[in-house]
Amino acid sequence: MAQGGGLRGVFSALAALTVFIAAMALCTLVGVLAWQVFGRYVLNSSPSWTEPVALTLMGVAALFGAAIAVRAESHFAFPTLVENAPGPVRALLKAMGRLIAFVFGLALAGFGGFLIVG
Numbered sequence: 001m002a003q004g005g006g007l008r009g010v011f012s013a014l015a016a017l018t019v020f021i022a023a024m025a026l027c028t029l030v031g032v033l034a035w036q037v038f039g040r041y042v043l044n045s046s047p048s049w050t051e052p053v054a055l056t057l058m059g060v061a062a063l064f065g066a067a068i069a070v071r072a073e074s075h076f077a078f079p080t081l082v083e084n085a086p087g088p089v090r091a092l093l094k095a096m097g098r099l100i101a102f103v104f105g106l107a108l109a110g111f112g113g114f115l116i117v118g
Contacts, residue, residue, distance in 0.1 A: 022064035029057040
């Protein structure tokens with residue numbers, strides 16, 4: 001049981017780091033986009049590096065945010081339906097949601113492996 005608690009702490013720390021990285025990516029994205037607007041409209045010379053950096057930062061924020069949402073079981077969820085359902089139905093809906101996420105993950109892993117090999 002102690003090992004499970006230790007892993008839970010490690011995963012909680014990793015989740016906190018993930019939230020921090022996503023938040024910093026969003027803050028940096030705002031700064032990069034502000035510089036792009038300033039460069040384009042004030043300096044009349046749009047910096048060429050801002051667009052790829054902004055795309056990368058947006059991807060980091062979106063994917064890390066999605067990872068946190070999956071961990072909290074709130075990604076692609078219908079909380080109003082689940083929380084207002086009676087106890088046994090709520091348990092069934094949560095189990096179905098976990099099963100759908102598991103099958104979707106397996107499909108992504110399978111197709112990803114197919115793309116790597118082929």
